[in-house]
Every structure is written in structure tokens, then in C-alpha cells.
Amino acid sequence: MIVRGSVVKYGDNIDTDVIVPGKYLGITDYEELGRHALEGIDPDFSNKIKQTGILVVGENFGCGSSREEAPVALKYAGVKCIIAKSFARIFYRNAINIGLPIVVCPEASEKLDNGDIVTVNLAEGVIINTSKNEVYRTKVLPEFILEILKDGGLVAYLRRRLT
Amino acid sequence: MVAMNVVEKILCRASSRSVVEPGEIIRAKVDRVMFHDLTGPLTVKAFEEIGVSKVWDPDRVVVIFDHLVPPNSERAALNQRTIREFVKEQKIKWFYDIGRGGICHQVMVEKGHAKPGELIIGADSHTCTYGAVGAFSTGMGATDVAAILATGETWLRVPETVCMEIDGELGDMVTPKDVILHIIGCLGVSGAVYKAVVFKGFTVEKMSVSGRMTMCNMAVEMGAKTGIVEPDHVTEQFFKSKNIPYSSGFVSDQNATFDETHTFDVSKLEPQVACPNSVDNVKPVSEVEGIEIDQAYIGSCTNGRLEDLRLAARIAKGRNVKPDVRAIIVPASQEVYQEALKEGLIEIFLQAGALVCNPTCGACIGAHMGVISEGETCIASINRNFIGRMGSPRAKVYLASPATVMASALTGVITDPRRVAT
Structure with a gap:
């Protein structure tokens, strides 16, 4: 799995109430949810990310509630991959389960800057920063998690195996 | 025999293994699964999309309406109606509609849906509250919970375990909430990311199940996967007083090791x-x-x-x-x-x-x-x-x-x- 795009970058401990506030929960129109993604820290986020695709953040991204609307809103806002120093665990699972690629890579999280052009190879655990001519390596995801991402999420993965 | 802590022992039982190590990914059988009116619609939708017709065990599913109670909009009312229909269709045994239960984590413990030694998953981040009665409980998202409804199983990374050794008698008007806020203030909001937190020591031994719930509830605020208090006479008394059948669950082996231990003296703690x-x-x-x-x-x-x-x-x-x-x-x-x-x-x-x-x-x-x-x-x-x-x-x-x-x-x-x- 290979994802390409350019970087939009934010800081540490971005919580789920900032990613999608409680008042928007229950909205089933995902495009609409996407328009509210991260509006708490950047009202222009959903416009920016459509042009860029790669969200780079610091540590403990997605801390807080279990709301799956958080990765869903980011995905529908146009995020193709999230690179973080670390993720909050429920957010990490939720992102994989809805088929949104995420990568833990402290080095990339530190060195990538707004506007950098990157290529992320998930199966090989390699991130290439074309703008700075740098390569960052990360742990390869377990095989079954890569399978879930390839299938587009846990629902499709289970449907293929259980029915 | 390898010495294990309470968290590892519960995960061993749930995965039918004799030993587990931090960092390992295991498949585990879930004893109880819970969702509420806010995470319910996505859970039901994902379950239906998976395509199996029946919930794996309707007696092990608990559904509680609490977030938007009573509904504050047509959208909330419709979402609750959808879940009610699912509950009926799937013959789910434990359903707390408006006026019957209350806030899900309180209901789970007070009605005996969480017990020592169990593995409990809920579609809410504060599911970690049930560690107060010696369960391993953790929150997941709607799709994970839908997968459990379909299969009765989930995958888990065995967490490293942090021990909080808390000593000292709390002063008047100083409460378990002040203790947990103090701990989070010391460790930070990412102080225990992915880890399990065991609360021990004199202060915890003297705490009621109610106070222990407050402590375990906020374990997630430092990124923890769960918070847990090893079951003791307080736990036993809690179940006995409510006439709920009780099994003793697990406590850590005496020589069990922890990833980190932090000690706190709260005898002079102010609010x-x-x-x-x-x-x-x-x-x-x-x-x-x-x-x-x-x-x-x-x-x-x-x-x-x-x-x-x-x-x-x-x-x-x-x-x-x-x-x-x-x-x-x-x-x-x-x-x-x-x-x-x-x-x-x-x-x-x-x-x-x-x-x-x-x-x-x-x-x-x-x-x-x-x-x-x-x-x-x-x-x-x-x-x-x-x-x-x-x-x-x-x-x-x-x-x-x-x-x-x-x-x-x-x-x-x-x-x-x-x-x-x-």
C-alpha cells in the first residue's frame, strides 16, 4: 500500500473533542462530518487537507473518547494517511477499522514540515520526503492489520471471511 | 511458573493461554460487551454490513441509553428507535431504556454486569471504570464492538502495566477524585499511553467501590488502556450487599513485575x-x-x-x-x-x-x-x-x-x- 501527498502539520495531544465536537455526533452524512473535522484548532482544515492529504501530528493523537466519528471525519475531509509520534489507542484501532492508514514514526513526525511532498509505503514501513530528500523508517504493521487496511476496513475484512 | 500481574492473568484466561507477555498481540474471548445510544447507531450499521444474521451471544450484550436521554432532537430519537429495533430483533437480554438505568458505566457495575476477572469491552472510552471491581475493561470504537457482536472475540495488544502505590489517609473533604487528578497532574495526559494501570496501597484499600470507580474511570485520561484495583474484601462486600453472585477473580503474584511503579503519599494532599x-x-x-x-x-x-x-x-x-x-x-x-x-x-x-x-x-x-x-x-x-x-x-x-x-x-x-x- 502506497500513499502520496503533501503535509499539513499540527502538535501534541489533539483530542477527539477537537477532531469532532460532541454536538456533531449522530450525523450520518460523512461528507458533512468531514467539513467539521479539526475545526476547533483550524477552521480551514477541511479545505487545506483536500489539496494535501497527509496529516502529520505529534504525540497521543486522538486522545479522549471512543467516537469512531473522529477518524471517519478526517477520512472524509480528505486525509489519506496520518503520521504521528504516537496515537491514543482507541483512535489507532478505529482508524484501522475504518480503513484509514496510520503510521507511528517519531522521526517523521519531527522532521516533516508543512508542504513537504511525501510517499508512504505501509507494507515496507518507509516514508520518503521528496522535498528534503530524506527517508524515515518505521515498524511494519502486523500482517492482519495490513490485510484489514487492504480490504478497506474491518467490516469488509470480516464480510469476506465470515459470509 | 512465570509470575504474572492481575492484568496478565485475566488476559491469559481470556485467550486460553498459560502465559502472555507485554507487546504480544492475542485473540481473546469477550465476557461482556456494552454499547450506548451514541455509539449504537454506528455499531448496528457495522454489524449489519458484516453480514452475519445473529449476535454471537445475546445474553452477553448490554445496551444502555444514557448520552442523549431523553432525546434532545429528532435525530437522537431516530437513532434510539433504530437501536431499540435491533435489541428486539436480536433478543438482547440486557437493555436499559430511558428511565430504567442511567449512565452506562454506573449501571454496568451497580447491576452486576461487571465482575472480577472478566474481560469487558464497551463502545465508550470510560469503559475502563469496571477495573474498580477487578475486571479488565477497555473502550473500543463502534466497528470493533460490531466485530465482537459478530464473533465474540477481539484482538488485544498485551499492555505493559504501571503500578500506582498510593499511601496515606485522606483528609476531610479530600476525595478519590483529588487523588486521581493529582496522579494525572504528575504523569501527564500521555503518561500511560497503551498501558494498564494498577492502583494499590493503603489509600486504595480503604476506598469504597464508588471511589475506586472514580480512579479507574480517569485512567484513560493519561492514555491508559485500563485502570484496575485487585479484588479484595471491599469488592466482596460490594457484591454480597447487592446479592450478586461473586467469584474472586485474580490478584497479582507476589513476585510479579511491573513496567514502572510510582509512589504517592496523599496524607497531606489538598483538594x-x-x-x-x-x-x-x-x-x-x-x-x-x-x-x-x-x-x-x-x-x-x-x-x-x-x-x-x-x-x-x-x-x-x-x-x-x-x-x-x-x-x-x-x-x-x-x-x-x-x-x-x-x-x-x-x-x-x-x-x-x-x-x-x-x-x-x-x-x-x-x-x-x-x-x-x-x-x-x-x-x-x-x-x-x-x-x-x-x-x-x-x-x-x-x-x-x-x-x-x-x-x-x-x-x-x-x-x-x-x-x-x-
Whole structure:
């Protein structure tokens, strides 16, 4: 799995109430949810990310509630991959389960800057920063998690195996 | 035999293995699964999309309406209707509709749906609360929970375990909430990411199940996968008093190791307050006294239990909420509400000029029943003060114990409850 795009970058401990506030929960129109993604820290986020695709953040991204609307809103806002120093665990699972690629890579999280052009190879655990001519390596995801991402999420993965 | 801690022992049983190690990924059988009205619609949708026709075991599923209770919009009403239909269709045994249960984590423990040694997964981040009765419980998202409904299993990374050794007798008006805020202030909001937290020591041994629930509830606020107290005589007494069948669960082997151990002496701890906009921005109340408030809120899965209401009532008795301040009291469950009525606590609140609402997550998630506007300040006995948590992103939320919240409601400014208590 290979994802390409350019970087939009934010800081540490971005919580789920900032990613999608409680008042928007229950909205089933995902495009609409996407328009509210991260509006708490950047009202222009959903416009920016459509042009860029790669969200780079610091540590403990997605801390807080279990709301799956958080990765869903980011995905529908146009995020193709999230690179973080670390993720909050429920957010990490939720992102994989809805088929949104995420990568833990402290080095990339530190060195990538707004506007950098990157290529992320998930199966090989390699991130290439074309703008700075740098390569960052990360742990390869377990095989079954890569399978879930390839299938587009846990629902499709289970449907293929259980029915 | 390899020495194991309580967390590893529960995960061994759930995965039918003789040993597990931190970092390993295991498949585990789930003893109980819970979802509520806010995570329910996505759970039901994902379950239906997976395409299996029946829930794996309807006796092990608990559905509780609490977040938008009663519905605050047509959308919420429709979502609840969808879940009700699913519950009927799948013959789910444990369903707490409006007026029957209360806040999900309170109901799970008070109705005996969480027991020592069990693996419990809920579609809510504060599912970690049931560690208070010795269960391994953790929150997941809707799709993970749908997968459990379909298969009865889930995957877990065996967490490293952090031990919090807490000693000292708590002073008057100093509560488990102050202890956990103090710990989070020391470790930070990412201080235990992916890890399990075991609470031990003299202070915890003396704590009721209610106080232990407050501690375990907020383990997730430092990124932990779960918080847990090893079952003891307090746990046993809790189940016996409720006439709920009890099995002793697991305790750590004497020579079990922990990833880290942190020690705390809380004998001189003063009431604590988490300031905007982060749960780890914790200060002793003496440093924030005098900050003006518009609203005081007592409730939530963190601090809406009988013990909390008793403490608040002790402070409110015969006094009045300061003009210009709204005080809102939300009992955590129907059972808590009834007990509070019997004990005369509700009357004390009403006479003080407080508003008593029905059990719900309500304003704790900024959805309804006490949402605050820009420029307003609220002191609340809840678990999060993230930007926008209780309403406007330009409002301020301070977290504290029910005692500190009620004391502040009476004076109109953040107040040390020890000054007001009689």
C-alpha cells in the first residue's frame, strides 16, 4: 500500500473533542462530518487537507473518547494517511477499522514540515520526503492489520471471511 | 511458573493461554460487551454490513441509553428507535431504556454486569471504570464492538502495566477524585499511553467501590488502556450487599513485575483542580481559589454516585447557591436518584436552589442539559476539560471533586471545600 501527498502539520495531544465536537455526533452524512473535522484548532482544515492529504501530528493523537466519528471525519475531509509520534489507542484501532492508514514514526513526525511532498509505503514501513530528500523508517504493521487496511476496513475484512 | 500481574492473568484466561507477555498481540474471548445510544447507531450499521444474521451471544450484550436521554432532537430519537429495533430483533437480554438505568458505566457495575476477572469491552472510552471491581475493561470504537457482536472475540495488544502505590489517609473533604487528578497532574495526559494501570496501597484499600470507580474511570485520561484495583474484601462486600453472585477473580503474584511503579503519599494532599484546557493542568485548590464561575455541575460516570451526592449535600445543607451561579446536579443512575431521594439529599439540593436533572451524560459531552456559552466558566465533577467539551470552544471548564464543585457553587468562586464544610 502506497500513499502520496503533501503535509499539513499540527502538535501534541489533539483530542477527539477537537477532531469532532460532541454536538456533531449522530450525523450520518460523512461528507458533512468531514467539513467539521479539526475545526476547533483550524477552521480551514477541511479545505487545506483536500489539496494535501497527509496529516502529520505529534504525540497521543486522538486522545479522549471512543467516537469512531473522529477518524471517519478526517477520512472524509480528505486525509489519506496520518503520521504521528504516537496515537491514543482507541483512535489507532478505529482508524484501522475504518480503513484509514496510520503510521507511528517519531522521526517523521519531527522532521516533516508543512508542504513537504511525501510517499508512504505501509507494507515496507518507509516514508520518503521528496522535498528534503530524506527517508524515515518505521515498524511494519502486523500482517492482519495490513490485510484489514487492504480490504478497506474491518467490516469488509470480516464480510469476506465470515459470509 | 512465570509470575504474572492481575492484568496478565485475566488476559491469559481470556485467550486460553498459560502465559502472555507485554507487546504480544492475542485473540481473546469477550465476557461482556456494552454499547450506548451514541455509539449504537454506528455499531448496528457495522454489524449489519458484516453480514452475519445473529449476535454471537445475546445474553452477553448490554445496551444502555444514557448520552442523549431523553432525546434532545429528532435525530437522537431516530437513532434510539433504530437501536431499540435491533435489541428486539436480536433478543438482547440486557437493555436499559430511558428511565430504567442511567449512565452506562454506573449501571454496568451497580447491576452486576461487571465482575472480577472478566474481560469487558464497551463502545465508550470510560469503559475502563469496571477495573474498580477487578475486571479488565477497555473502550473500543463502534466497528470493533460490531466485530465482537459478530464473533465474540477481539484482538488485544498485551499492555505493559504501571503500578500506582498510593499511601496515606485522606483528609476531610479530600476525595478519590483529588487523588486521581493529582496522579494525572504528575504523569501527564500521555503518561500511560497503551498501558494498564494498577492502583494499590493503603489509600486504595480503604476506598469504597464508588471511589475506586472514580480512579479507574480517569485512567484513560493519561492514555491508559485500563485502570484496575485487585479484588479484595471491599469488592466482596460490594457484591454480597447487592446479592450478586461473586467469584474472586485474580490478584497479582507476589513476585510479579511491573513496567514502572510510582509512589504517592496523599496524607497531606489538598483538594485538586484541573484547569483549562487539559486534564493534566492540575493545581492545588489554594492556587486557583477566587476564580469566578457561572455554572457548577455535579454528575457523570466519574462523580455522580451516592457517595458524591452525600458529600455535596453535606456542604449544601441549609445554604444557598450564589445568585448568578447555576448549580446542576445529575445523579448517575435511577438507583442513585432513588437512594438520594430517600436520604433527603435531593431536597437539600432543591432548597439550595440547585437544578436536579435526570441521569444522563448531558452537559458532560456538551450535548444538552447545561451546555455553556462562550465567555462562561464552569466547574464540574466530570472527567474532561478539553476545548469545547461542555459547549463553546471559548468556554472554560475546571475539573474538581463534588465537594469542591458544591463549595464553589455556594460562593460563586472556586473554593476550598474545607473552608465551607461543617
